[in-house]
Amino acid sequence: MAWELSEVPSNLTHSIHDSTVDVIAAKIEPKLANGLIRQLNQACPLENLRHVKRVRRCNEFGEKSELSIILCLATGPENFSEMYPQDVKKIVDTYKLNPFLAKVARFSATSKELWEEQCKLWPTSYHPPHDLDGVSGCKENELPSIFDFMRTAIQLSEVGKNAAVIVDPSTMQIIAKATCGTFQHDDFKSNECAEGNADSPFSLLETTENKDRKFFLPGTHVSEFNSLNMVVSCINPWGWMKQRPSEQKSLHCEGGFPWHPLRHAAIVAIGKAAERDKALFPTIYSSTKPNSNGSMEYYSVDEPAKRLKVDRKDNEQSAHEACCNDLSETRPYLCTGFDIYLVWEPCSMCAMALVHQRFKRIFYAFPNPATGALGSVYRLHGEKSLNHHYSVFRIKVPEAYWNGPVGFSDKC
């Protein structure tokens, strides 16, 4: 099995049946098809249904295939024969067509599964995400580096921890890396020291060790709720309340906290990216983008929000003129345009944090069926009211990668 990338669609919510449009169609002679497509595309183009194919082919009667063509949208519920436009009526009369009502999918499919469902109604076209050459998609030639960054994230994650890697895809630069800080830093080490401690769920699961770091090998545990991934903070955000055995005071305090219930990997990584930004660009702040844009971040009262949108254009303009151009170009607002790689699908706290910080793409390897907010339990990225939307991708990690001893020990 190879590494695989698939987009996590943002709208599985409307099932196919409540997102259809009625159209008027008719069976036609195959030899008429080309001419009719041309005429109808002119007389009655399917403006908002570009994903719907004009002609359907049915092979129900053996080798003799049957064609149906969409004449136009159905505007009324009944007696549709009187509702179609003049030009369409002419075509119906000329070719003595027998119009009937059909249903087609209202939106273009966001996943292969959805597309297959749609085609049962009426054929549509489907563009898999990595074929898309746009903001939201991934280009084919990006795949090797995408998989590399996910390898980095997996190698970073220790037993029972999620890991996050923030990447600027325009420069292929890693902006920040982090793991969960919900437990004391040396928890796992102290567990390891507690020899013969049968209560420790981790002792049995140590598979590979490199220096003083244990790698977390999700392997056989994926999609199972065992003690291993039940300590990953995004999967079990409430788990911090139970004190871990043999805990001791740690001198190491990342971010000033020896442990913190909310320091999930994504949150920690965002904090590091923000610190980095302040260190790199100490002076340009608040007179430029963060303030004008940041206002939108938290809350918007309807009316002023609209005004603000108008203001923002001016602001960005003037900010652009005010501060020197290269700075504003090399310094993106928050994490605009950045990608983040997470070993585990984030919980809703982390997923919303990623919205706030304006990430462009989210990649995760393992779904989080307990609290996952990007496909498993919720689909936050499909929430229309949010002011920012990112694309979400799942990376399927080959079994050989986590089972085989090769990948891990070599890479680090």
Place this chain on the structure above:
Amino acid sequence: MAAAAAAVAFMELALEQAKFAMDNLEVPVGCVIVEDGKVISSGSNKTNATRNATRHAEMEAVDALIREWQGMGLDQTNVAEKFARCDLYVTCEPCIMCAMALSILGIREVYFGCANDKFGGCGSIMSLHQSSSSSAELSGNEIPRPKGYKCTGGIMAEEAIALFKSFYEQGNPNAPKPHRPVRNSE
């Protein structure tokens, strides 16, 4: 009645935090955390100063508390017990991120001012304060139930909205309001 009066009194303190945020050119949201009828922490939105859009008022107040409690030597269990006795008063409905964070912490009760119809996680967009809202089909001893909390909105909502409006109209240093002195910031 006494409880309602107390809620208003705490919300007034939260509004003061929101004004503090606005004075610092931040979107005006503020909160206080109350234990046994006493304010033990407060926070104001710091998303601009930190360049970190997750530094909402709630997060600021929570971090201050955790830091203090850790300094006192409290462990995870102690801290969890503490949060279970705390109420939060915040001028605007917690966003989805904060609403989930408050559930994670196991806070007892949340009171908010105006609703947050774009990002609200306590009823507007999602209902993360309701414990039943997570995946019910996953059961088993290992999975702790999501923690819900009681949530009451609409406390001094007009005051909170008025702050937002004046922020968007005047507080923003770049907003065109020539008759007002433009705030300068470094």
